[in-house]
Structures are given as structure tokens and as C-alpha cells.
Amino acid sequence: MKYLLLINAGATTAEGGAEGCTPADWMEYDKAVRDAGILVSGESLADLVTATVVTVAPDGRRTVTDGPYAETREVLGGFYVIDVPDLDVALDWAARCPGARGGGNIVVRPVADFG
Amino acid sequence: MVERVFREERGRLLAALARRFGDLDLAEEVTSEAIEIALNRWPVDGVPPKPGAWLMTTARRKAVDRLRRDKSYAARLAVLQVEADRAGPAPAADADGELPDDRLQLFFTCAHPALPAEDRVALTLRCLAGLTTPEVARAFLVPTPTMAKRIVRAKQKIREARIPFRVPAADELAERLPGVLQVTYSIFTEGYAASSGADLQRVDLAEEAIRLARILRRLMPSDREVAGLLALMLLIHARRDARTGPGGELVLLDEQDRGRWDRTMIEEGRSLVVAAVTGGPAGPYGVQAAIAALHDEAATVETTDWPQIVALYDVLLALTPSPVVALNRAAAIAMRDGPQAGLDLIDELAGEPLLRGYHPYLVARADLLDRLGRRADAAAAYREALATAGTTPERRHLERRLAAVESAGS
Numbered sequence: 001m002k003y004l005l006l007i008n009a010g011a012t013t014a015e016g017g018a019e020g021c022t023p024a025d026w027m028e029y030d031k032a033v034r035d036a037g038i039l040v041s042g043e044s045l046a047d048l049v050t051a052t053v054v055t056v057a058p059d060g061r062r063t064v065t066d067g068p069y070a071e072t073r074e075v076l077g078g079f080y081v082i083d084v085p086d087l088d089v090a091l092d093w094a095a096r097c098p099g100a101r102g103g104g105n106i107v108v109r110p111v112a113d114f115g
Numbered sequence: 116m117v118e119r120v121f122r123e124e125r126g127r128l129l130a131a132l133a134r135r136f137g138d139l140d141l142a143e144e145v146t147s148e149a150i151e152i153a154l155n156r157w158p159v160d161g162v163p164p165k166p167g168a169w170l171m172t173t174a175r176r177k178a179v180d181r182l183r184r185d186k187s188y189a190a191r192l193a194v195l196q197v198e199a200d201r202a203g204p205a206p207a208a209d210a211d212g213e214l215p216d217d218r219l220q221l222f223f224t225c226a227h228p229a230l231p232a233e234d235r236v237a238l239t240l241r242c243l244a245g246l247t248t249p250e251v252a253r254a255f256l257v258p259t260p261t262m263a264k265r266i267v268r269a270k271q272k273i274r275e276a277r278i279p280f281r282v283p284a285a286d287e288l289a290e291r292l293p294g295v296l297q298v299t300y301s302i303f304t305e306g307y308a309a310s311s312g313a314d315l316q317r318v319d320l321a322e323e324a325i326r327l328a329r330i331l332r333r334l335m336p337s338d339r340e341v342a343g344l345l346a347l348m349l350l351i352h353a354r355r356d357a358r359t360g361p362g363g364e365l366v367l368l369d370e371q372d373r374g375r376w377d378r379t380m381i382e383e384g385r386s387l388v389v390a391a392v393t394g395g396p397a398g399p400y401g402v403q404a405a406i407a408a409l410h411d412e413a414a415t416v417e418t419t420d421w422p423q424i425v426a427l428y429d430v431l432l433a434l435t436p437s438p439v440v441a442l443n444r445a446a447a448i449a450m451r452d453g454p455q456a457g458l459d460l461i462d463e464l465a466g467e468p469l470l471r472g473y474h475p476y477l478v479a480r481a482d483l484l485d486r487l488g489r490r491a492d493a494a495a496a497y498r499e500a501l502a503t504a505g506t507t508p509e510r511r512h513l514e515r516r517l518a519a520v521e522s523a524g525s
Contacts, residue, residue: 001277086279087229110276 002040002083002111003090007099009077021098029098033080038093042080077104081111121150122245126330128170129242130217133224134280136178139242139270145181149174218243219334220280226295227278234269235298236305241266243330244302244323254305254320296344296400299327303348321352343391343401349384350407353377365512369416381411402431421451438467439475446479454486474503478513485520494520 026044033039053067077099084090087108094106125146132142149170163169225238233255240246240254252262272278283291306320328345335341357371388408391401406427413419428444441464449457461480470476481496497517504510 086277087227088279088281088283091229108276112275 001085001090001113002081003087004109004111005080005082005090005094005097006076006107006109007078007080007097007104008107009075009099009102009104021101025098029096032096033082033093038082038084040081040083042078042082044078045076048075121153124167124170125150125245126218126221126243127167127216128174130219130221130280131171132174132178133242134217134220135175136182137277137280138274140274141178141181143242145174145177148177216334217280218330219282222295222331222334223282223291224273224278224280226291226298227273228291228294229276229278230269230272234265235294236301237262237266238269239298239327240302240323244327246323254302254317292338292340295331296340299324299331300344300348300400302327303352307351318355321348321355324348325352339391339394340398340400342387343398343404346384346387346391346404347400347407349380349387350404350411353380353384353411359508362511364508367512368410373414376411381408384408384411397430399431399435402427402434406431416450419450421447425451438464438469439473441467442470442473442476442479449483449486454483458483458487472503474500474505474509477503481513481516485516490520490523 030042033042048069051067053065055063055065057063080093080097082090082093084093087110090108090110094100094108097106100106128146128149129139129142132146133139136142152173153166153170157163157166221242222239225242226235230238237251237255240251241248246254248263248266249259251266252259255262282288303321303324306317306322306324325345325348328341328348331341332345353376354368354371356377357373357375358366360366384404385408388401388404391397392405397405406424409420409424409427424447425444428440428447432440432444442461445457445460445464448460458480461476461483464470464476477496477500481493481500484493484496487493494517497513497520501510501513501517504513
């Protein structure tokens with residue numbers, strides 16, 4: 001069963017680590033996910049200011065705007081897709097993620113299976 | 116009578132099938148089908164030698180049939196089969212006719228923290244207590260379709276997010292068991308002190324919670340908090356008949372006819388308290404049960420061991436610091452050291468957001484002002500408490516006290 005871990009990081013420091021964890025913590029976590037053989041995919045996202053929003057109106061007209069702007073202190077900082085047996089295992093991996101600390105949180109979403 | 120047997124059997128079947136097929140809906144349907152077949156056939160053919168195993172086999176066959184018929188299920192069945200094989204051979208339970216009891220797994224699934232709190236209680240009542248959806252709806256005083264929707268949504272989350280049917284490993288148990296106990300206790304407290312409605316107590320719900328706790332106790336005989344929870348509920352429930360007067364009105368602890376307390380239940384509760392508080396530091400349910408035992412053992416309010424109760428509240432406050440525990444401790448101190456000492460503590464708690472508009476807080480404050488003879492303040496406090504009274508008997512009790520204060524003042 002695949003789960004998406006959405007990493008909503010708390011305030012980041014100049015070094016790129018969130019409060020309560022260091023870049024070394026992230027590297028260690030990333031290695032652990034890979035070594036466990038559960039990694040499907042995962043990326044760290046570039047800074048939020050580089051984000052762009054596209055919407056298409058009913059008449060087909062395309063609108064491109066800057067944003068979105070974070071409405072809370074947490075911003076989507078990256079994600080993992082992991083393949084594990086059940087929600088409890090996914091929650092364990094989410095709890096180990098450095099992004100869950102320092103005011104951040106991880107949203108765990110099962111990936112819909114249409115197979 | 117037959118129904119009671121099936122009710123017990125139903126929970127076990129449901130748990131075993133849910134675990135095997137990972138789908139509560141399917142498990143419920145085939146469990147009901149198997150019981151229905153049994154109800155038709157057993158009176159004619161006689162009860163089979165291993166009724167539990169018979170029901171299980173019948174239900175399992177029904178489940179497999181259904182999965183085969185439904186294409187979208189077929190793929191899942193294949194996956195489940197592979198996973199079941201990987202997890203090891205199915206327990207060879209049918210050999211002696213004794214089915215393994217999977218209800219503990221179901222308790223943990225129904226109380227999973229990934230589910231909304233109110234859904235956990237509803238699911239536990241539905242799946243483990245065996246209440247029908249309309250019965251669960253009645254317990255929560257919501258329309259049946261609303262409750263049906265909630266139960267469907269919860270089951271969908273269990274299935275689609277794949278909340279596992281398992282008992283957490285030892286290192287996780289300490290974190291997860293309180294959730295299971297909390298669900299059971301919530302059912303009890305809703306029964307003990309209904310939050311709304313015409314009746315003060317819902318004895319049926321309280322008894323359902325006690326039944327669930329007894330199952331938990333059988334499944335986890337060495338857990339002391341399970342013993343503590345069962346003890347607590349028995350020791351409180353023992354007073355049920357004395358808690359209401361002839362007109363259904365609330366009778367407080369100090370006015371209750373203690374001769375109407377259920378001695379058998381108190382004795383059972385007391386022996387469970389011993390199990391809950393010996394052999395290591397007691398947990399919150401064990402401590403609360405010990406407090407309830409001290410109340411139940413006393414012949415009168417005056418001869419109650421208040422110093423010991425205050426000491427236990429100190430322990431409880433350290434274990435689970437909360438304004439509500441602090442409020443109860445203040446009430447006990449009022450009994451030990453007099454109403455002024457209690458009122459001082461209660462007024463210190465006035466700023467707690469959790470206690471703002473909290474009915475028992477307002478009642479306790481009114482009562483202490485009353486006992487101090489501050490009639491005008493007491494009358495105002497009773498009026499404030501009346502504004503938050505949830506049930507009719509509570510309201511009547513407060514009106515009576517208010518009238519007494521007012522007439523004494525004039």
C-alpha cells in the first residue's frame with residue numbers, strides 16, 4: 001500500500017533545516033527510507049516564493065498567478081511516497097521524519113489504488 | 116436468550132473476519148448471514164458440536180463467495196491471500212472448536228487515533244458491543260441516517276487508509292491502550308451522566324461499557340489499568356439505584372441511601388482495585404477506582420476517609436494534570452478542611468478556560484457558597500449553574516437548592 005507523506009515544515013533556518021532538526025537529520029532520514037526499501041519517490045521542494053499557480057476557467061482561459069501564499073507558518077516543503085503494509089507503519093515513518101518536529105507536521109495520505 | 120449467546124459470538128466472529136479480510140463491512144455482512152442461517156437451521160438440525168467453528172466456517176465461505184462474485188473485490192482477495200500466507204498459517208483453531216479471540220485487535224482498530232474521537236466510540240458500540248446502528252444513534256441522540264453516515268465513513272477510512280487489525284507491539288501499547296480505555300470509559304460516562312435528555316442515567320449504556328471492560332479484562336488479564344477501569348466503573352455503577360429519587364431527580368452522594376448500593380458490585384470492584392494498585396505505581400484509572408472505593412466503603416459522608424481521598428487526588432493530579440482533577444481535589448479538600456478552603460482553591464481555578472461554563476464547576480462553587488452561608492452569592496451561583504444544566508433532573512435539583520437559599524434569605 002502506497003502512502004504519500006506531505007511534509008509541512010515549520011520555520012526554516014538559514015541552513016535549510018527546520019527548527020529542532022539539522023540537515024544531517026534529513027540526510028539520515030532519507031537514507032533510512034531508502035535502506036528500508038520502502039521508497040517509491042520523494043522530493044524536497046524549492047522555496048515557496050518560487051511557486052506559481054495555474055487555473056483554467058470554464059471558457060478555457062488560462063490564468064497564471066504568483067503564489068500560493070502560505071496561510072500558516074507551515075509550508076509544504078517536500079514529500080515522500082512510501083510503500084508499506086498499513087497505516088501504522090506509515091505513521092511510524094512519518095513520526096521519524098525530521099519535518100514532524102519543530103512545529104512542522106506530516107500529513108499521511110493513502111494513495112488511491114485503481115488497479 | 117439465544118440472542119444473548121449470538122451477541123457474544125457475533126463480536127468474536129466479526130473480529131476474526133475483519134482481521135482476515137481487512138474489511139469491516141464485509142465482515143459484518145457475512146457475520147449476520149451466518150447467524151441468520153444458524154437461527155434457521157439449528158432448531159431443525161440441532162446445534163453443531165462446535166457452534167463457534169461452524170459459524171466461522173459458514174461466514175468465511177460467504178465472504179469468499181462474495182469476493183468472488185464482485186470483480187473489484189477479486190483482486191483484493193488475491194492480495195489478502197498472499198498477505199495471509201506471508202503472515203504465517205492461519206491459526207489452527209478449528210481443531211478443538213475453540214476460536215482464537217480476535218476482539219482485542221478490533222478494540223485497537225476501533226479506537227485507532229487516526230479516527231475522529233466520536234467515531235471511535237460509535238464504532239466500538241457497533242462492532243464490539245453489537246449495538247445496531249439505530250441503537251448507537253439513540254445513544255448519541257442523533258438521527259439514525261447521521262450515525263449511519265458516520266459509521267460508514269469510519270469503516271471506509273479503516274479500509275482505504277488500511278488501518279491495521281492488530282494489537283500494538285509492547286513498545287507502542289503504552290501509547291495506544293489509553294485510547295481503548297478512554298473509548299470504553301466515554302461510553303460509561305455518557306451512560307452514567309447523560310449529557311442531555313430527560314433521563315439522568317442511561318443504565319443500558321453504562322452496562323454496555325462494563326460488559327466491554329469485562330471482555331478487555333479477559334483479553335488482557337495482566338494489565339493493571341484494565342483492572343482499574345473495570346473497578347472504577349463497577350464502584351460507580353454500584354450506586355446507580357441510589358442516585359435518583361422516586362421522581363427521577365438527582366440525589367447527590369451525601370444524601371444517598373447507602374443501603375441501596377449494590378454490595379456485590381462494590382466487593383468485585385474492591386478486589387479489582389487491589390489488582391490495579393499493587394505491584395507497581397498505579398495508573399490514572401487505578402487511582403480513580405481507589406477513590407471510588409473509599410466513597411463506597413464509608414457508611415456516611417462524614418466518616419469518609421477524606422484525607423486519604425485528598426492524597427489520592429494529589430497522585431492523580433501528578434499523573435494527569437487537568438483543571439477537572441484539580442476541581443475534584445478542591446471538593447475533597449472542602450470536605451477535609453471546610454468549605455472556605457475548598458472555595459479558595461476553586462476560585463484559583465476560575466481562570467481555567469476548560470472550566471469556563473463547565474457545569475460541575477459552577478455547581479461545586481454554588482454548593483460551597485451555600486455551605487458558607489453566603490446566601491446572595493450562592494443564589495447567583497445557582498442561577499449561573501442552572502443556565503448550563505443539561506438534563507431535567509439536574510435542573511430540578513438546582514432549582515430546589517436555589518429556592519432553599521432564596522427563602523432562607525428572605
